[in-house]
Each structure stands twice: as structure tokens, then as C-alpha cells.
Amino acid sequence: MALKRNVSLASALRYKGQGPMLTYILHRIGGVGMAVFVTVHILASFVGGKAGIFANSIYENWLFQIFIFFCVLFHAINGLRITISDLWPKLIQHQREAIWVEWAVFLPIYGIAVYVIIRAALGG
Amino acid sequence: MQVTLKVFRYNPDVDKKWHYETYNLDIEETERILDLLELVKGHYDGSLSFRRSCAHGVCGSDAMRINGRNMLACKTLVRDVGDKIAVEPLLGLKVIKDLIVDMEPFFDNYKKVLPYFINDSPLPADGKERLQSPGERARFDDTTKCILCAACTTSCPSFWGSDDYLGPAALVAAHRFIFDSRDEAASERLRIISETSGVARCHTVYNCTMACPRDIQITRAIGELKMATLTGKVD
Amino acid sequence: MTATKSKSLPLAKRGLNFEMLMWIFTRLSALAMYALILFAIIGALIMGARTQMNMADVLRWGFMPNLSHVQNTNVPDIAPWSTPFWRAVASLLLLVATAHGVHGLVVICDDYIVKPRGRQIVRLISIVFMIAMIAIGLYVVWTL
């Protein structure tokens, strides 16, 4: 009897892929995160009332803001990288550099945003 | 030099569950991981099983996870990985015994992309070779190097998800023929690889490219295939 | 030896299918979203957001140029923000983003759900879901 082929989440995450594997995971988290957020947001605006207020209180939570801003920003920047290299496959040979650039763009923006959010949270 | 070698063990004839076995070995840093496995098999436990043949990275038998990454045991030296070495079977294929996995789904996927030269037109009048310029030959050189070791496919998260994804190795084979100026079945292959199980399932994770012991630019090849399915340009 | 001739297969022969159309749609919609968001942000800045809104508010508007996203700001006159033009831009963004996002979820499901039947169900659910979201979204955009 052979062992099943199933790859557990733990062993999948233990695989030592490099930069691009990490960005792929984060991109996926970001995409799903946004999809869920957008859905809830639209529904909340639609329903209004108590549910709407409850939903809004979630958005205003600073932890949630840090998370959703991560989703949006990372997904957008990484999505742009993917789009560019997909439309011009020749650029794929520069993927290492592309990942560096991506982080170089993402980190400062995200860092400032987190700082602002936390400051607002502490201040408010 | 002293190394510890941790090996994934599973013998279906006696074990219910898999486990790790650790061996302390005294070896040279220029030895291959394959040499260590041979040493363990020879002197510590003869039942340790793994595939190997050529011992220099050209037959594709011994792809496995070494310190968490797919590599060929015969093309990885101790000095490349350090003195703590963990060896595990490939992910996403059934483990039959120890480091041996069931390769059938891998080869089945390979066979799906019509991985053979197709040209039913008459041969050149002189009966000689079909002409091909060095440039045309170079176009698909990279993907002719594949030794079907499965290091790429089993490093791909999409394949881990489900083995109906053709996987990078099969796509590499498709690339090798689609971009061969002499081949005439590019359209059939493009149709096959644009199914749900095909190129659309590649999320440019690059694990394949980084695992490939033949240094094939797999992600790039898949990228070219994606564009070819859309534009129909195959040169 | 003659120079390499360029080779292109006609559409009918290679049978371009839904999967790859959606693949390219995902990329193009990504670019479109960038364009729309940028457009909305520039619009906001022209409409005077520089002095009356903070960065977060501008971004919020950018990601969805919808009236509700400016209501809590210091903009004195919200009329220019709720013209049919901006409602149309918002609708476009909504359409593109929902299609992109829902298809993205389908792609993720495809990675784990393999049986043709399962995939059919996923597609069915997502189409229903997408239509519902678009309908609700449009209602919100045009009535608020």
C-alpha cells in the first residue's frame, strides 16, 4: 500500500520555494481577502441598518485595516508584476530583479500606511 | 567531515506509518547525496530504497527533496547543502517505498501533450533531412534538455493541489514540439494545453524553474505557451 | 537556407477556449483596474480633494468612485462626485473587479476540485454569485 499523494498544507509550506512562491501565496491570500471584503462591503452598503453598522465597525478596526490594505497593495503590485511578465514572456529571465523591485516598492508604501493606521488608532 | 543524514522511511510491507531515520556519517564534502544513500544502503540498512542509474544527472531517476527542495541526489554535493541533510520523497505523488514514488501520473500527463514529432508531409525530394536553420533549432533548444525527472512538476503547488494539472514537465515537452519549425501538430497541442488542466493553472510560482536540474527556463517556456495559445504565433 | 518564416496558426485551428480567454482577461482587467483607479484618483485631485480629503479617503474613492466613499469627508459640495459620469466609472470598475475576483476564486477552486462535476458546480455557483454581486453593486452605486 502506497502512501496517499495528498500534500498537507504543512508540507506544502515547508517546501523551500523562493521569492516567487512566497509572492504567490501572498497574492492568493490578498485576492481572496479582497474578494471577501468587497462582497461583505457591497452587501453591507446594500442592507444598511444594524448589519451595515456592524460591518463598518469591522472596517474601522485598525488590525483589519492593516490586513486589508496589505491585501490590496500587495495584490495590486504583485499583480502588475505578473501581468507584465506574462504579456512579455521574454522578461521572465529578469524575474529575480522583478521580485526585488516589487518588494522595494511595496515595503515603504506599506510601512508608511501601517504607521499612519497605527498612529490614527492610538490617537483616536 | 561529519554529517547527519535524516531519511524519510516507509516500507509498505512492514510499516503502517512513515517515519524518519537518522544516520551519522563520516564522508568527504565532495561526495554526492547519492553516495551517502548508497553508503547507508551498503552499511547501515540494506532495505533503504531509492531509484538511481546514471549517477551524473542525466537519467532523471533520483529526483527527491533534499533539505526541503527538489534536486537530483546525484547532482547535489554535500558541500552544496551543509552537514545537516534531510532527504524526503517528492511531493504530490504516492510514496511506494522510502524515496520511491509512483511516477505513473507524471508520465500519464506527459503522454497527454502528444510528446512526439508529428509531420505527415512528404519528405524533402532529395530524401535528406528536413532543413532547419540554426536559429530555428535554437528556438526550442532549452526544452529539448528535459530528462523527465519530475523535479519540476512535483515542486509546483498547482500540481500538489491536483495531479490533473499537466504540470511543467508536460508543458516543457509541449513547448519542445510546438516551437520546432519542422513539426506540424502545434495546433492540436495548443488545444490540449489550453484545457482547464493546462497552462491556465500555472500561477508563475517558479518552483519548477528553480528545481530543474537541467536549468531549463520552464516558467518562461510556459509563458511562451500561454501567449501562443492566445496569439497562435509559434515561431 | 531561407530566413525564418513567421508562423501563425489561425484561430479556428488552435481552438482558443474559455480558459485562456479568462486568463488573458485576468491580466487585461488588472491593467484596466489600474487605469480606472488612477483615473478616479486624478479626478478626485482635480475636483479639489487635495485640500479637503486625506490620503486614505482619496484611495478609498479611487478603489471605488462611489458617493458613499466621500460622504464622511470634508468635501463641502458632494454634487460633482455623484454625477452619472462617476457612477458609470464606478459601475465599470465594479464589473471588471467582480469578474476578475470571481474568476480568481474559480481558478483557486480549480486547483483543488478536479472532478468535472465539481468544477461545473463551482462555475454555476460563481456565475450566480457574480450576477448577484453585480446587480446589488449597481443598485448601490446608482441609488445612493
Next chain:
Amino acid sequence: MANVHEFDVVVVGAGGSGLMAGLYASRGAKTAVISKLYPTRSHTGAAQGGISAAFGNLEEDKPEWHTYDTVKGSDYLGDQDAIEFMCNEAIDAVLELEHMGLPFDRTPEGRILQRNFGGHTNNETGKPVRRACHAADRTGHMILQTLYQQCLKNKVNFFDEYQVLDLLLVNGKAAGVVAVELATGELHTFHAKAVIFATGGHGRIFEVTSNAYAYTGDGAAILLRRGLPLEDMEFFQFHPTGIYKLGILITEGVRGEGGVLINGKGERFMPKYASHVKDLASRDVVSRAIYTEIREGRGVNGQNYVYLDSRPESIIKYAAEDGRTNPDGSPYTITAEELLKKLPDIVDFNRVYLGIDPMTQMMPIQPTAHYTMGGIPTNKFGEVVIDDKNTAFPGLYAAGECACVSVHGANRLGTNSLLDLVVFGKHAGLRAAEYAKQADFQKLPDDPTAEARAQFDGLRNGSGKENVFDISREMKKVMFEDVGIYRNEKGMKAAIEKIAEWKERFKHVHIADTGRVFNTELLNAWELGNMLEVADVIAECALNRKESRGGHSREDFQKRDDVNWLKHTLAWKKNGKTEIGYKPVTITKYQPKERVY
């Protein structure tokens, strides 16, 4: 009976020769190809340099020259009818590969590109000629892949990872084979009208070798056990350029592109040994030259290796010295970039295994056990022959490295093996299918797997004191030293005694693994048994041949002796003893003469 399969033709081995045979046999008969490795893992994939055919795409060349070079390369031991046949078929054979899609490198005109290789010359000028068709330094890989792909296209039946253990002979005819399915450990009987052996060589009996772990001489040993003879087993080729200690091959193509051998004193030494073609002399000559240098103390740092220099500036320097030119007559030059394109894998091997860059550093090399010239005697149609009159054994065929046609005689020229696979693989396949059409199935013995099972049981039931790994290591060492490049009576006698001793110890090996699934320990032990069998025959035949010829060089009989030894050796195993007989060499056009390069 469980696990009995019926096929008209069964091919054992899925390397270049087995696949070619399978492809052709399956066109006329129901065929199965059985292999202990996945077909694409076969050692044909390791072949680097090229496959020869006298196309003359770059300069004048003709099949007659190819024939003569091969005869001369074989040190006149090759059968000239077969050699002529092969060299004439070469052009069509290589074209057929091209038509199957094999991606050869190309000339600017779009034709197949060719390069120089040792021993291949223009017979009029004596200069090296570009005859080796190649795809970078991966020619064998491309051949193996292409043939496997064509087999898939033609829906050939494969039994992958089935190891053949025994050959069934009934009423003096082939009746099938017995194989173990590695994944389950079950024995299967393949009932067949015709059986083709294409199991490759047995270089793993030597310590330093370019050969795969799978090269354990299974085919040869199985036939030997069944009472059939082997031919010319004393002739084993040592390739001059293997990576020091590891034995990994550095193709002759490196020298074909202009690389030269350098000894510990920094001198190029090949001109001393082969004044015409120098570094491109045939392999036995070059290997002996390297060993002579080493023995006379001119190895690098007093060690037993020398350098292969492929740095572009050296290549250009020595090419100018030799007056080497491009086809258009201009002086020969090469850049690092071009070299990298032509020899990418060689560069890679050096980087991975030695950590050096052959564009700026010299490669440490040493001769490495490489190719089995001898083997299962066949005629040029791949039919196994069993005596000095070339009587064919009905239904039994062999092709590729395990066979001895003999086109390679006492020494094989580089690139001729791949050619051998394609040409004789094809004919063996055709013949077998033809035979199967008119032949009947032989009735299987009552218990066809008995013999194979007995061998396994024997291994499992010994006293369990001995270690397979140790015996095998000792064998490799002794064989490499005493039955290697240089041989003498004393060394070989000692080796034979040791082999007998190991065989005794082998009866008591320890098999820890009691399982059925992928019991690689048991199979490795079984393979060691084959290697011991083959090593024994090699040593006996080598001791018996009292002359030096091609790959067989004796210190105590340094001259070639055409009067007494211009004949093939045949060796049988009878009651555990090696019996030796002879077979005449077929000589048609070329009378033996002294061999100078």
C-alpha cells in the same frame, strides 16, 4: 497461470537499441518492451558526443572511409562484412532519426552539423574528418527521447520497471522471459516467439567508470547461465577522459573541438604517441598514452591523472600548431561562447562536480571504464549465433552494447555505438517480427519461474554473513587494477582466484529486506551475481588471449599477434567452469596491417 503475458516479440531493454527494435518489431508483430528502468532512464541518454555517418555535410567524406576507419579502429578484429553493412546504412539511419524529429545541431545551410571524433579520418590525407552528427553534447539523450517518443506515438507496449531474470528456452528455441515487477515483487512470465536482448553493458564491474548503476551485465549473465556463449569478452574499452576519481565521461567531442591533453609537466604529449591525428587517435591508444605518462611520473602532482585543456586560447594555439583549418580553409578558431554552446553539459559537469570552469581552467581526467566491445554473439541481422559456424539460435536476438556483431572488434570508435544501436536495433526488430510471423509459440515449462525463484531463494537463504556492498567494492577495485587498461598474467590469475572467492562469499550474502515491494537490496544482490559471472569470463578470456590488441593490452605480450590471435573468443560456462573456443574473423577488403595514428 497467473501473470503470464503473451507477445509475439519481447524486447528486453529500452535503451536506444531496445526502443529501435521495439519500434520496428511492433510494426509487424505484437511486441512488448520490458525494462528495469523507465525507458528514458536508459544509459543511451548519457551518450554525449555524436553518431557517425559519412554525410560529408562539411567536407568530403564517404562510407568506405568510415568502414576502413572502423576496421582499423577495431584493430582488425571487427567482422568486415558487418562493418561495411553498418557504415553503408549509417546515412539512412541518421536521416531516419532526423525524420523522427531528432533535433540535430545545424549548419548554416540547415543540414545536420558534424564534428571531429577520434579515429575518424579522411583516408586520403590522414587528417581528422567531421563525421559525428550531434545535438550539442547530448546526442544520446536526444536519440533516447526521440525513440521513446516515437514508440509512444506508435503505441508500443511497455512494461516499465520490470527486471528480466531469466530466459526460457524450449526445444532449442526461445520461448520467453521471466521478469520481476519491481513495484510488487511478483514474477511475471512473458511467453513469446522471439526474444530480443538489448540490456546494455557491464561497466559497473570496474571501480572508475562512466557507466550507470544499471550496467551490471544482466543480459550477458542470463544467457551465460542458459548455456549460451559470449564473444570477445576480454575487450573492454577504457575511455581516456573521465573526470578524475568519479569517472564521469568528458566526451571526445571536447578534443574534437580542439581540446588537448596535457601532462603534469605542462606538455602536450599525444604527438609522441600518434603523430598524425594526435589527440584524436583512437581511444585505446590515447588511454594507454595517458597511463604511460602517469607511470613514467608525468601525472599531475605525481597523482594518477592528467589535464584536458579546453580553454579557447589553448585550443587556438594548438590548432595553429597543427595547421587545423575550418572547412573554408581559414585557420581554426573558437570562442568561449561557441564552446559553451557546443559542450554545455561538459561545462555543467565540471561546475557541479569539480567546481571548475573549463573555459579558464584545465580539467583533471583519468581513463574510465566505458564500453563493452564483447557480448552476446550475433550476426548482422541481430540473430544470436552460438558457435564458430555462426549457427543462429532460433527466436533469439540481441542488439546494442550487450551484443557483439562484431563491428567494434577490439576497440570501438567513438560515435559508432549509437550507430550500432540504431542500425542493428532496427534489423533485430525486423528479423524478430518476421520470424514470429512464421514461428509457433513453444510450450512453456510447467513452472517457468522456477529458476528465477530459485536464484532469489538462494540469495535469501544463505548464512547472511557477507555484505553485498563490500564484495562489490572489492571486485571493482581488483578488476580496475588487474583486468583494466594494462594486464599481465600474474594480476589476472590473482583476480580469477579472488573472483572465485567472492563467488563463494556471495552465496552467503545478507539480505535485510524481507519485503516484496521494490526490494532493491535483493535486486542489487542479484545484479552483483551477474557482475561476478561476467567479471569471471572477462578475466578468463583476457588471461587466455596472449597478445595485445585494441582495448586488451598485456604487458607480458605487448605485440599484436595476427598469426595466432586474429580470431574471436567464445566463452561458455559449463558446470561453473569457463570454456573457451574461437571463431574466425570475417575479412573482406582490408588485410590487417600495423595500426598507426
